[in-house]
Every structure is written in C-alpha cells, then in structure tokens.
Amino acid sequence: MALIPEYRNDVPRVERFNFLARFSHWGHTVTFLLCLFTGLVLFLDGVNWLAAIFGGYRGAGLVHRVSAVGMTIVIIIGAVFGFKGVIEWIKDLLRFGMNDIKFIMLFPLEFLGFPVKVPPQTRFNGGEKGNSIVTPTCVFLLVLSGYIMWFPAIFPVGLVRVSYWTHDIAMVGATCMVCMHAYLGSFHPGSGESFWGMWKGTVRADWAKHHHAIWYDETYGDKSKSE
Template identity: 30%
Template sequence: MIRYVRRFSRTERTLHWVNAVCFLYLLATGLILYLPSLAIAVGRRPLIKDMHFWGGITWVSLLLVVALFGDRGGLLRTARELERLDDDRFNVGQKVNAILTAAFTILFLASGLLLWFGERDTRFRFASTVILHDGLMFAALGLLVGHLYLALIHPATRHSLRGMTLGDVREDWARTHYPRWSAVSRRTR
C-alpha cells in the first residue's frame, strides 16, 4: 500500500499557484513590451503597458491577500525554515529559489512603480530602473526554467509536483529526497 505524507498546506499551494499564474501573465505582457517583433505583431502598446502594470499590482495584491487570510502561522513557520541553508523540508536549491523569488517580487514591484510613475513625473525617472527591471526578468526567467525542468521533466524530482497540486507526496519518495524532514514528519503524525 502506498502511503502519503502531507508536504504543503492549502495556503502554501495557493500562494505558489497565484505567484505562478501572475508571473507567467507578467512575463507574457512584459515580453510583448520588450521584444520589438512581438510589440509590432500585437500592437496597442499603451494597452499592453496598462495590462502589465495592473497585472503587477494584482500579483502583489493577491499574494498579500493569500498571506493575510491564509494560514499565517504556517507561512511564518515556512519562512523560518528558509533561514537555515541546510536540507530539511526543502533542499538548499529550493530555499535559494524561494528567497530569490521573494526578493525579485519586491524589486519588480519597486522598479515597476518607478517606471510607471517616471512616465508621469520626471522626479521618479532614474536611468538604471529599466536596466534593473529587465535584468530581473532575465534572472527570474532563468529561475523559472530551472524550476520547471525540475518540477516537470527531471525524473527524480517530478513527483514533487504532486505535493504542489494535491499537497502530499509518497512517503518513500520523501524518505529518499528529504530524509531529515521525513523523519520529523513521521514523528509528528
């Protein structure tokens, strides 16, 4: 009989999927603005700019709504797990990815607001804001490609997708990939 162990709470999964869907939307609208061939093909640049800006505001707002109205205690425990760069419920790569994703979110918001307000008031226009926003996009795209490869393609880690969709993973898989967390999880059941 296959046994499963709870890996992610409903709040953690909701936060992940809100982040994923909104980021992909922003990536699509951002690439339309960034790549001249896409901008010409799509046209309506002012509309795409508005969609991108309000998509960013929606992204951060939804993340805050999930964090405020979801299991805050659970999210705080998860955040504390990220403070130690050793393997437990998450491996070091997952922890670095989560930390960078959170930092990028803040930097995307700050640089996006500066770009938006800079078009309306020159006091908010800084030469390096576009470079920061574009550089973040390339770095975040690299993280996304690595994340998708490990979650969808790499055979050893593909089962982790079940944890992010249904919340649980096979106990034998958890023992193999996260032995310290698996041992603690078995003791607390």
C-alpha cells in the same frame, strides 16, 4: 518514461503544501507568466506578433498592469493569511547548512540524470532554498520598481532611472529561475512527486522520506511522535 509520475491514492501520502501555499504559488504562476510575456514585448524592443496576442502594444500594457496588480494582491493575501507559513518557510531557509552545500555541488550531475547520493535534506533542499531566496527577491524588486515606473511623476527621476534596469535584471533573474523551476518541478525524472505536492498538496510518504529525510522525520516520523 512518463512525463510526470502517476498520482497514486493507494499509498500513504503526507501533506507538503497547504491550500494557501498552493493558491499563492499558482497565483504567482499565472500573473508572472502574463506579466512576463506582455513585458517581453517591450524588453525585446517591439515583438509585433507577441503584442498582437494581447491586442497590440496598448493591450499588452493593460494586461501587464492588471496582472501586476493581481500579483500584488496574491502577495498580500499570501503574506497576511499565510503569515505562519511564510515564517516557517523562512525558518527552513535559514537552516542552510553543509547538507545544502553538498546538494548544490552534486546537483549538476543529478540535473543531467546521473545517479547521485545526496545527504538528507530539510523541507527544502539546497536548490529549492536557492530558488526560494532568488525568485521572491526578484519578484519583490519587480513589484517595487514596476510601481515606480508606472507612476514616475510621484517619484524622483533618479529612482525611476534605477528602476528601469532593476526591473530588467530582476525580470531576467526571476525568469531564469522559473525556467529551471518549472522543469524541475514537473518533467525532471529526479523530482518525482514534487509536482503533486504543489498541485494536490500531498506527496507519497516514501518519496518524502527519501528526498526530504530531515523534514519527514521531524514532521511525520519518529521525532514528531516522541515530542
């Protein structure tokens, strides 16, 4: 079985993520991973070989801060220029319903590769909704606590102390989600076209119909035409 299904141009495709969403996604990927590996240097209490990759502990600290600023810029660009997209994203998250609960309950089986029949999903399925809530929340906490730790002199010491464990918890939370998300968005056989949706922006229409029936009907199907 191929790691990722082949990208095919000869079948009908529909847009799933616009350029700004993809820029934001991959911008976060690069800056998050850089921050993660430079941050683990301290979290794991002195991993010399990991620090050496970034030019020692001070080098890792510099990369951490530069990436953190990069991530902040990506967030700002995404939120300002992609404001409409963010609102649509949040609107879809608010449609959390029975179909999502059923999806999450069936998900462990689907995850391991058992064939399951899940109810029709909106643009983001139950699991994606969970990821869309947990990861950005963690990132928001990471950014906030990160800047407080960076400039402790201008914040009350109590807030700085809270930031230390907040930064750690948010890091572990986000990293756990990223571990799952990276796998589910690429090599998981059940995810099929998801990778191309974020890489090239389009997915196969038949895949969209099968995996996100409600979204497909509303955006590209009969419902959208009748409106």
